Amino acid sequence: MGKYDIDWNLYADISRRAAAEGAVLLKNDNKALPIKKGETASVFGRIQLDYYKSGTGSGGMVNTRYVVGILDALKNCKDIYINKDLLGIYEEWVKEHPCNRGIHWGEEPWSQEEMPLTDEVVSNAALNSDLAVVIIGRTAGEDKDSSAEKGSYLLTDLEEDMLQKVCKAFKRVAVVLNVGNIIDMKWVDTYNPAAVLYAWHGGQEGGNSVLDVLTGEVTPCGKLSDTIAYNIEDYPSTAYFGDKKRNFYAEDIFVGYRYFETVAKDKVMYPFGFGLSYTTFKTENILFQVPKFDGQESDCQLKHDKSGIVNILVKVTNTGDVKGKEVVQAYLSAPQGKLGKPSRELKAFGKTKELAPGSNETIELSISVKDIASYDDSGVTGHKSCYVLEAGKYEFYVGTDVRNAALSGVLEIAELIVVEELEEAVAPKIAYERLHANETVAGVELVNEATPLRTIDLQKRIIDGRPEEIPYTGDKGYKLGDVFDNKISLDEFLAQLSDEDLIHMSRGEGMSSPKVTPGTAGAFGGVTDNLHGFGIPVGCCADGPSGIRMDCGTYAFSMPNGTCLACSFNTELVKELYVMEGKELRKNRVDTLLGPGLNIHRNPLNGRNFEYFSEDPLLTGKMAVACLSGMHEFGVTGTIKHFAGNNQEFGRNESDSVISERALREIYLKGFEIAVKEGKARSVMSTYGALNGIWTAGNYDLLTTILRKEWGFKGIVMTDWWAKMNEDGEETAAHTNTQYMVRAQNDLYMVVENAAKNTGNDILEESFNNGVVTRGELIRNAANICYMLMNSPVMERFLGRMSEEEKAASENAQNEDNIAFDLAYQRIEDDTLLDLTGLKTGRGDTTMFALNFAKRGLYDISLKVKSHSGELAQMPVTISIDRSIVSMITINGTNGEWINVTRDLGVIFNQNCYLKIYFAQGGMEVDEIRISIREEIDLKKIMEDKTKEEDNE
Structure with missing residues (x-):
């Protein structure tokens, strides 16, 4: 295989490992997970049949060859069994309640309708299973926020009812969250499932990655990249979020754990950097080395060399009985000084390789002294628009999450040091108050202060x-x-x-x-x-x-x-x-x-x-x-x-x-x-x-x-x-x-x-x-x-300097995907007959046209076709614009007579589009394909109407 050829199996393997390592285990009472060989699991939640590989919008519109959902992976696993009776109930219900993906961009709901459960269904499942796996799903996407409502940030009534019934009937319940963003988690305390796993959107290999974690093939080693608070109102930004005209970032630097660890620890359900494992680890601080500062020489010692680096060595030992990886995190607690600082700030992290039971690895964490400075935007330190190190003790805490971090060492700075002189830029112009940290006898408190405004011309x-x-x-x-x-x-x-x-x-x-x-x-x-x-x-x-x-x-x-x-x-x-x-x-x-x-x-x-x-x-x-x-x-x-x-x-x-x-x-x-x-x-x-x-x-x-x-x-x-x-x-x-x-x-x-x-x-x-x-x-x-x-x-x-190896890989790519890089565009006016040169109608053939539309509007497509088969023959044809199927036609045999078939092509907004026609069966001849406009659309008016609608909201 050449340098530019893709090993898709390797690609899948790396993605599967990445998604598995990103899964975060929040709860695992009495070793509820992993699922053991030979055990039977009852899988609850309709999203098992409609896995979210990604969110919506431009960040998720990937046309994949396949997607492995969580249920797909569980069914393919030979070491565990799925309760097929329960699965059959879900499959029948979903036939009548299909997944709502929306018709247009932004119309897809963030959650899907859940199947109501009866006590009988749940109790029967419990009699025939060793544990329950409950899958809850949420998508997310561009041009639309989540809301603090049921079906979005909060669980729906049916989801709560599902958890209540399942947790009551089963001793072992593992909840898997197939979500894009964090959601409300108070239900964990209410229903007390044995295990909770954030699996996120894992891409097309996501289901396999979840299987790896559920079965212990991969020991969970993900850590939260966000703080999960008890209530949405606990986040200081919530009060200043969601206004269409202007949002004041009044919480200032106190974002996420910087706020909670400073003044609101009691509002945290799961802290930043938290994540459980199937094994246990011991972390030992074996070296803490800081630079020395000697008066006037301090400035030169701030360069990125050993004299300007805080070095921390941490020995991590697997003290459990299964293999696993651990993440080591180093946090700074800076002196409050005049600027005011958060109680904790992440300054370095490292992850071990997979450690066998009893083995260890030393992680080196290096922190530039420049990176522990704070920015003075007011001049309160006497150095406006500068990064400064205020005098005092800079304490470094090392651990496996922000809450579980112990003091590793202290760097003392005798007098203020100017680290970097900059110039005021992008300062606000509108007066408002921001949070500021003050140190008191009782501890740090956050108070309001006037935000420095722009002074430059x-x-x-x-x-x-x-x-x-x-x-x-x-x-x-x-x-x-x-x-x-x-x-x-x-x-x-x-x-x-x-x-x-x-x-x-x-x-x-x-x-x-x-x-x-x-x-x-x-x-x-x-x-x-x-x-x-x-x-x-x-x-x-x-x-x-x-x-x-x-x-x-x-x-x-x-x-x-x-x-x-x-x-x-x-x-x-x-x-x-x-x-x-x-x-x-x-x-x-x-x-x-x-x-x-x-x-x-x-x-x-x-x-x-x-x-x-x-x-x-x-x-x-x-x-x-x-x-x-x-x-x-x-x-x-x-x-x-x-x-x-x-x-x-x-x-x-x-x-x-x-x-x-x-x-x-x-x-x-x-x-x-x-x-x-x-x-x-x-x-x-x-x-x-x-x-x-x-x-x-x-x-x-x-x-x-x-x-x-x-x-x-x-x-x-x-x-x-x-x-x-x-x-x-x-x-x-x-x-x-x-x-x-x-x-x-x-x-x-x-x-x-x-x-x-x-x-x-x-x-x-x-x-x-x-x-x-x-x-x-x-x-x-x-x-x-x-x-x-x-x-x-x-x-x-x-310049024509492509290597022969890359040329060959490029040609292979075109053959793989049945698409040419230099596909010629055809101009579409009000009524246009397409050039059919090279059109094939064999079984499984695909024909594609690159179209350049003169106008935006509603269009129709007409095909003139014939087949020598009898009228009982059926020949399905699928018509797509870009990635979306717009029509599926089943044409009967015509006994050699030409017929015309017309279908709605839908709304064409983009000037350049791709028309793809897929012939599931052979034996058909196509004489012409015609594209015609039915109604022109005024895009400017649509955008104006949308703006008015948003204003009304």
């Missing part, structure tokens, strides 16, 4: 930061390949591009652009004939964090969701998984995956938490580094998103996240900073909404001052799809305001239908002519795009 900073103009030289015959080969400078090359070319280059095309891999999200770079003529290739990006989304129906691998991966605390395993993802991206000629998602789990109700990793920025950043490092081994990369403050889906296009500069730098930007500095990220996606009054797609301080100037980021920033921008001070934003995007160094507007003909959809050209945007700024952004392209596989492919 942003417009002056923007004007002063404008790059120098590079005069237009006209075409000198240079190609981007000449820059790639170091024959000329990038500036010399870009000077050839006209103002019009540069404006066109700021526009990405999609969805399903014909210029890149079919069915992907977008194309960027050489998207016009003129740009392409300068040797600028067209880069390709594809959704999403859980696997490659290709709407044409190409198969891809569906991986565990972000939260599941973070709960593994295993960066090596996550990197191993993303090496496979990188190879798959390379195979499909995708240059960047639109992920991973790095937003913080500020509140459990955020519908998109399943894509993101954790409530903790360090864990988030390290997981992102693992993902990026894996993909980089094959030259491709990830687009880290959503930068920044995308912590709510409701009203995401309008809502303003009002966050202090300190909370931004210490919490909400920190994971991105780690991904840029350690993970060498080269692609970033901004958000839909606003951050401190400025929509992020045009937020200069976010994208230029912090991301590029402070962090040294080199690469592209793209908008989220069809995002809005505004000028500082404007209360509303618009899709047309791409001038502010360009000025802020958000290089690409994603997406337009035609980069050269976007007149009326943005006012960039007008703004350029009026001096709002300069040629220098356009060239600067074009340089960022070219940098990305020259550091992507598309560059060498464009």
Whole structure:
């Protein structure tokens, strides 16, 4: 097998291991789990028949070859038995109560209707089983939050009734949670099941991973990447969550365990980092080494060498009777000082290899002294806009979760040290109060204080930061390949591009652009004939964090969701998984995956938490580094998103996240900073909404001052799809305001239908002519795009330098998926006859057309067909648009006569779509296929109506 060929069995094995290691065992009384060989389990819960491999939206739309659900895996296991009588009852009930997946995006409910249980059914099951496995499911998704209601964050009445009846009838009950986000857990105390396992959304191998944990093939070793409190109201962010216009982050840096461990330990049901095992471990602190600080020499000792590192060695021994892995976590307790600090902050973690009973491993935890500093956004320490170490004792606690961590050692700092001098950026403009920690005789208390507001002149900073103009030289015959080969400078090359070319280059095309891999999200770079003529290739990006989304129906691998991966605390395993993802991206000629998602789990109700990793920025950043490092081994990369403050889906296009500069730098930007500095990220996606009054797609301080100037980021920033921008001070934003995007160094507007003909959809050209945007700024952004392209596989492919090995793998990919990378598009007007060249109608054949629709609207499809079979013959035909089946036709034999069959093709919103026709039987001839519009749709009016509907809500 060659370097670029994918071993799908290996891919599946790695994903299965990752999902298993991400499963978190919260309860296991009297060793209820694992299930022993020869035992019979009664499986309750309708979701056993409708496993959630991932959430909805762009983060979950992966077309997989197969999905193994939990029931599938249990049935395939030869060592245990399933109560078939109970299963039969569920199967019959589900026939009449099918899973509701919704018709359109965002319409799928977060839970499915549960089957009512009678006492008789439950008692009969108990008589014939050794234990019960209860599966409860929740999906999650884009553009819609969870709610603190039954069927979402809370259990439904029927789910509660199921738990009550089953826990009463069975001595051993194991509850498995097939969920994207954490849910209310008070029912554990109410019904007292023996075991509880968070299995998350495990991707297409998720069922097998759950089986591995349930049977003990894998000893559970996942740890919670979030705090589970008793009530949703206990999270300090809940009171400031869900407003469409503006959300004040009044809890400030006290997010998740940083809040609970400081002032509300009694409100925690399961602490951050918690997770049980089938075995036991002993952790011993064998070394604690700190740097020394000697007055004036302290600054130089803060460099990343041994003198600026806290080193902790922890010996972990398996003291139980089965194999297993353990996670070691190091937390900081900093002196409160003037800034006020959380009682605990995660600063390092490590995971052992699989330890046999009695064996041990020493874990080394290294913490840079720079990383224990706090940001002063008010100047209270005398050093505004600086990271500082206040004088006092810095205590380091080591353990297996935030609550079970013992003092390892102390670093004493005699006087304040300025670690890093920065400049104020992205500070809020609206007055509000935030939480602040004060140390009292009785302990730490949180009080309200005024949040520091913006003091800098942003417009002056923007004007002063404008790059120098590079005069237009006209075409000198240079190609981007000449820059790639170091024959000329990038500036010399870009000077050839006209103002019009540069404006066109700021526009990405999609969805399903014909210029890149079919069915992907977008194309960027050489998207016009003129740009392409300068040797600028067209880069390709594809959704999403859980696997490659290709709407044409190409198969891809569906991986565990972000939260599941973070709960593994295993960066090596996550990197191993993303090496496979990188190879798959390379195979499909995708240059960047639109992920991973790095937003913080500020509140459990955020519908998109399943894509993101954790409530903790360090864990988030390290997981992102693992993902990026894996993909980089094959030259491709990830687009880290959503930068920044995308912590709510409701009203995401309008809502303003009002966050202090300190909370931004210490919490909400920190994971991105780690991904840029350690993970060498080269692609970033901004958000839909606003951050401190400025929509992020045009937020200069976010994208230029912090991301590029402070962090040294080199690469592209793209908008989220069809995002809005505004000028500082404007209360509303618009899709047309791409001038502010360009000025802020958000290089690409994603997406337009035609980069050269976007007149009326943005006012960039007008703004350029009026001096709002300069040629220098356009060239600067074009340089960022070219940098990305020259550091992507598309560059060498464009130059004809693909290796023979990669060419062969690419050809194999096309044969595997029955799809060509260069599939020609056919234009669809009001009534269009498709070109049938090469159409086959044999048994099991699939024919696909790439279609470019002139209008959005309701369409019909007509087929003119005949068969020489008699009228009793049945020939099923399945018609799909992108990944969705829109019609299934059964055509009887026509005795050689031509007939016309017309079906509803549905609503076509995207300009570029893929029509797939599958012939289940042979013996049919097709003379013509016609696509015709039935009713044109005004998309602008639909969007306006949707906005009004949201306003009413």
